[in-house]
């Protein structure tokens with residue numbers, strides 16, 4: 001799908017991977033709306049990029065519905081949805097005080113999994129009404145953000161790994177459901193990227209990653225994620241797949 005001129009929603013768009021994505025899509029001519037829990041950061045980022053920005057908690061359905069409504073009213077029929085809103089949340093399944101606090105566990109699932117499902121399904125439902133584009137009759141594309149932790153969860157990452165594994169599991173399933181409408185679904189599973197969320201990753205995990213078993217041996221830059229988003233939008237043969245963007249790293253057992 002051509003990026004130029006189409007309406008796009010990027011969740012978590014005020015920071016990190018989402019911000020780089022919003023920047024990249026806007027630079028390619030998309031009409032972008034940034035959604036983020038942090039209103040000030042969303043508005044500042046939108047002002048800097050020259051796009052729309054709105055406070056939206058992806059776990060609140062009224063917020064999501066209102067945001068999609070506004071995006072379509074201002075920017076036209078929604079054709080691109082990139083879901084980057086997410087939180088870390090390290091916790092052991094059982095620690096010295098006993099089993100994991102289910103409220104903390106559920107919070108991670110709520111934002112990372114249920115928030116993504118809520119936005120992607122509401123966007124997909126709107127996309128079904130779009131006019132088909134080009135010879136393929138494409139109506140839209142949805143890109144979710146997983147993590148390599150989905151496949152190689154380490155100790156203390158249970159809630160996060162479970163939330164991201166569910167995103168991975170939904171990829172082909174959702175793509176199959178949305179195929180009749182010409183709406184694609186893809187997941188990017190990043191390794192370690194230089195964003196504020198990475199500050200919360202324990203130093204020993206980072207040291208364990210940057211240990212010569214990857215190339216290039218460095219953090220990914222947010223624009224490298226955004227560049228893959230743009231490629232996925234532009235390449236209509238990509239559907240129902242999870243792409244690891246991780247310099248070949250495999251998280252070790254620890």
Ligand SMILES: NC(=O)c1ccc[n+]([C@@H]2O[C@H](COP(=O)([O-])OP(=O)(O)OC[C@H]3O[C@@H](n4cnc5c(N)ncnc54)[C@H](O)[C@@H]3O)[C@@H](O)[C@H]2O)c1
Nearest residue numbers: 012015016017036037057058085086147190192193195197
């Ligand atoms: N940075 C990495 O190394 C890395 C690796 C793998 C996966 N990821 C995933 O990439 C995504 C983006 O992460 P990032 O590194 O850019 O982090 P980030 O903290 O820079 O950005 C995340 C954004 O999501 C927003 N957000 C949090 N909860 C929200 C909610 N309920 N509703 C709406 N917005 C909310 C935050 O305000 C923030 O602006 C996340 O899903 C994260 O799990 C990141």
